[in-house]
Amino acid sequence: MADVPPATAPSEVARSNLAETMATIRDVAKRAGVAPITVSRVLNNSGYVSAATRARVEQAAADLNFVPNMLAHSLRSNRTNTLALVVTDITNPFWTTVARGVEDVASDQNFNVIFCNTDESEEKQAQYLSMLLRRRVDGVLLVPASSAGDAVRALQAQDVKVVVLDRQVAGVEVDTVRGDSVAGARHLAEHLLQLGHRRIAMLAGPESLSVTAQRVAGYQEALQAWHVAVDPSLIRYGAFTVESGYVMANEVLALQPRPTALFAANNFIAAGALRALRAAALEVPEDISVVVFDELPNPYGDEPRLSAAIQPAYDLGQTATRLLLQRITGEAPEAYQDIVLPTELAVRTSSRRLAAEQA
Amino acid sequence: MADVPPATAPSEVARSNLAETMATIRDVAKRAGVAPITVSRVLNNSGYVSAATRARVEQAAADLNFVPNMLAHSLRSNRTNTLALVVTDITNPFWTTVARGVEDVASDQNFNVIFCNTDESEEKQAQYLSMLLRRRVDGVLLVPASSAGDAVRALQAQDVKVVVLDRQVAGVEVDTVRGDSVAGARHLAEHLLQLGHRRIAMLAGPESLSVTAQRVAGYQEALQAWHVAVDPSLIRYGAFTVESGYVMANEVLALQPRPTALFAANNFIAAGALRALRAAALEVPEDISVVVFDELPNPYGDEPRLSAAIQPAYDLGQTATRLLLQRITGEAPEAYQDIVLPTELAVRTSSRRLAAEQA
DNA sequence: CTGAAAGCGCTTACAG
DNA sequence: CTGAAAGCGCTTACAG
Numbered sequence: 250m251a252d253v254p255p256a257t258a259p260s261e262v263a264r265s266n267l268a269e270t271m272a273t274i275r276d277v278a279k280r281a282g283v284a285p286i287t288v289s290r291v292l293n294n295s296g297y298v299s300a301a302t303r304a305r306v307e308q309a310a311a312d313l314n315f316v317p318n319m320l321a322h323s324l325r326s327n328r329t330n331t332l333a334l335v336v337t338d339i340t341n342p343f344w345t346t347v348a349r350g351v352e353d354v355a356s357d358q359n360f361n362v363i364f365c366n367t368d369e370s371e372e373k374q375a376q377y378l379s380m381l382l383r384r385r386v387d388g389v390l391l392v393p394a395s396s397a398g399d400a401v402r403a404l405q406a407q408d409v410k411v412v413v414l415d416r417q418v419a420g421v422e423v424d425t426v427r428g429d430s431v432a433g434a435r436h437l438a439e440h441l442l443q444l445g446h447r448r449i450a451m452l453a454g455p456e457s458l459s460v461t462a463q464r465v466a467g468y469q470e471a472l473q474a475w476h477v478a479v480d481p482s483l484i485r486y487g488a489f490t491v492e493s494g495y496v497m498a499n500e501v502l503a504l505q506p507r508p509t510a511l512f513a514a515n516n517f518i519a520a521g522a523l524r525a526l527r528a529a530a531l532e533v534p535e536d537i538s539v540v541v542f543d544e545l546p547n548p549y550g551d552e553p554r555l556s557a558a559i560q561p562a563y564d565l566g567q568t569a570t571r572l573l574l575q576r577i578t579g580e581a582p583e584a585y586q587d588i589v590l591p592t593e594l595a596v597r598t599s600s601r602r603l604a605a606e607q608a
Numbered sequence: 609m610a611d612v613p614p615a616t617a618p619s620e621v622a623r624s625n626l627a628e629t630m631a632t633i634r635d636v637a638k639r640a641g642v643a644p645i646t647v648s649r650v651l652n653n654s655g656y657v658s659a660a661t662r663a664r665v666e667q668a669a670a671d672l673n674f675v676p677n678m679l680a681h682s683l684r685s686n687r688t689n690t691l692a693l694v695v696t697d698i699t700n701p702f703w704t705t706v707a708r709g710v711e712d713v714a715s716d717q718n719f720n721v722i723f724c725n726t727d728e729s730e731e732k733q734a735q736y737l738s739m740l741l742r743r744r745v746d747g748v749l750l751v752p753a754s755s756a757g758d759a760v761r762a763l764q765a766q767d768v769k770v771v772v773l774d775r776q777v778a779g780v781e782v783d784t785v786r787g788d789s790v791a792g793a794r795h796l797a798e799h800l801l802q803l804g805h806r807r808i809a810m811l812a813g814p815e816s817l818s819v820t821a822q823r824v825a826g827y828q829e830a831l832q833a834w835h836v837a838v839d840p841s842l843i844r845y846g847a848f849t850v851e852s853g854y855v856m857a858n859e860v861l862a863l864q865p866r867p868t869a870l871f872a873a874n875n876f877i878a879a880g881a882l883r884a885l886r887a888a889a890l891e892v893p894e895d896i897s898v899v900v901f902d903e904l905p906n907p908y909g910d911e912p913r914l915s916a917a918i919q920p921a922y923d924l925g926q927t928a929t930r931l932l933l934q935r936i937t938g939e940a941p942e943a944y945q946d947i948v949l950p951t952e953l954a955v956r957t958s959s960r961r962l963a964a965e966q967a
Numbered sequence: 968c969t970g971a972a973a974g975c976g977c978t979t980a981c982a983g
Numbered sequence: 984c985t986g987a988a989a990g991c992g993c994t995t996a997c998a999g
Contacts, residue, residue, distance in 0.1 A: 646968090658968060683976070
């Protein structure tokens with residue numbers, strides 16, 4: 250160890266600020282008096298290395314301020330330690346929470362996460378996926394913009410592991426992690442029925458999505474169980490956006506007789522519906538009730554709070570990522586999984602409602 | 609074109625599902641009857657290529673379902689087209705909105721974004737940055753966990769471009785994009801002073817951060833302009849978390865005389881403070897006023913809404929990313945920038961407050 | 968406008 | 984336990 254050649258001190262290296270000076274595995278090998286492959290073994294903890302050699306290599310790497318080049322590693326080893334999270338809009342707090350669950354599990358296993366917003370556009374989705382293929386990401390967590398399986402198949406064809414989040418796609422074998430939309434919707438509708446509502450408008454999402462179909466199905470199941478006829482004019486399809494919620498709410502408010510309750514199929518739809526109700530000077534819950542699938546966080550604790558079917562967003566992100574990582578490392582069960590997480594019915598009675606009930 | 613050798617049809621390639629079958633630039637070159645470098649030129653739109661050659665190469669690439677390997681590209685060209693966004697917690701809607709601004713600008717320029725949550729931990733931050741160096745990301749948007757410049761310097765030393773978001777760091781030349789904390793805080797405090805408040809408690813963030821110092825400074829400036837003595841016991845330092853807001857609020861509520869208004873230095877602190885007020889059965893704004901720097905979205909439009917100093921989060925993300933991309937491509941002005949975006953004072957008078965004032 | 972050669976910085980696959 | 988050789992799939996730097 251005494252005959253190690255003199256080298257630039259680490260601080261000088263750091264100060265030099267030139268990409269050309271960046272040490273490579275070969276420089277480390279030279280300084281430690283070993284072959285590059287030995288350095289590789291030390292850094293990756295792969296294969297046998299004697300303790301003495303390991304120490305010498307680690308010292309040399311530290312001396313040279315060595316930063317391994319992961320691109321070269323990935324190119325050779327066919328592993329990028331990179332995942333992608335493709336959601337509709339990270340700005341929706343539901344997806345934000347999912348994203349946090351994903352990132353926590355991924356970074357714990359030395360994976361990084363690229364995030365992408367499709368805004369429910371198949372074109373944007375296709376562009377992102379093509380980019381991700383070029384990057385050779387190891388896996389993709391996909392909230393598909395359509396229920397067509399092409400996107401999933403395109404990834405699988407290039408040996409990219411996929412877990413579909415939240416929604417189901419048709420005609421492809423693939424792992425899926427999602428909330429229980431049917432039961433969640435049924436519970437919400439039952440809650441309204443128990444409160445005495447019989448004209449419940451369903452403000453649904455895009456008709457083509459599995460979650461939409463399932464939430465509508467849960468709503469219909471509840472009505473049928475209570476022997477309430479399903480009125481098709483009370484079911485509206487649109488988008489999972491504030492604007493669409495506003496439009497759909499106005500449509501059903503124009504019906505005669507007016508519905509006594511609104512079922513918003515997601516949080517943004519609920520926000521739009523509430524805006525429409527304010528514009529119509531209708532009070533919640535005195536004039537009309539509102540329930541929501543998912544929720545918008547109400548961090549200031551203000552009223553009125555809507556009863557909601559809450560999906561475990563953080564858990565969903567974590568569970569999906571664990572499964573994806575298992576697929577990548579080959580530790581997952583052979584059969585594709587369809588993991589359905591239960592929703593929680595949060596019944597909220599505002600003080601205004603309490604006051605109204607006491608009157 | 610008639611003498612092009614027969615090749616596997618694209619659908620067969622897609623079906624084969626084996627990484628080994630993935631076409632390379634060499635396969636495309638062979639099929640198009642050109643050299644690999646020519647394929648490279650076509651795909652990257654670099655250098656001269658005749659229209660006929662270009663067409664042949666594009667046809668061959670399509671036939672083979674060719675997906676360029678970006679790892680190889682990056683290894684050779686020293687460009688990864690990858691940015692990283694290092695924030696404290698993507699779950700805070702302020703950072704979520706920033707993130708969306710970042711991603712929109714980045715994807716528009718064919719960059720992808722890796723996101724990282726430090727939870728204000730310097731250790732986590734160091735781990736992420738070391739990972740990002742190994743990945744050779746082109747640039748990092750950093751919300752520094754401390755005001756020490758080491759992290760920034762470590763990145764710059766490896767030729768990674770950096771834009772510091774929201775906060776300032778000491779002792780390093782670096783681009784910064786942030787909201788105007790001093791003016792924003794001054795406006796909020798002035799608003800309270802105009803309403804007649806004289807005992808205004810400041811629930812501040814971590815004492816070591818520039819934003820904390822600046823928001824406290826703005827608060828003090830306003831008091832001095834109104835000739836109100838600054839009472840140090842009314843200024844509390846903590847963390848930008850709900851828990852800390854709760855603790856700090858309880859501390860100042862125990863003071864005699866009690867403050868008549870609370871200034872929350874960020875949205876999560878406000879949420880915690882409101883929780884403390886509810887626990888103490890204090891009504892906002894009848895019993896005590898609350899203002900907040902940044903805000904938590906109030907998507908359902910519920911009351912009471914807090915007056916807030918709102919930073920343009922989406923714009924901040926976009927502006928920082930544009931600057932970062934300019935640095936990477938060498939289009940940015942030579943001098944480091946310190947871009948300060950104005951905050952907007954949103955004065956909110958709840959109907960309850962209106963009623964209280966009319967009474 | 969096009970190409971042959973070399974190399975980016977690692978790891979794989981052998982060999983001893 | 985360690986290493987020499989080859990190669991991952993591109994682009995750089997020349998050359999013509």
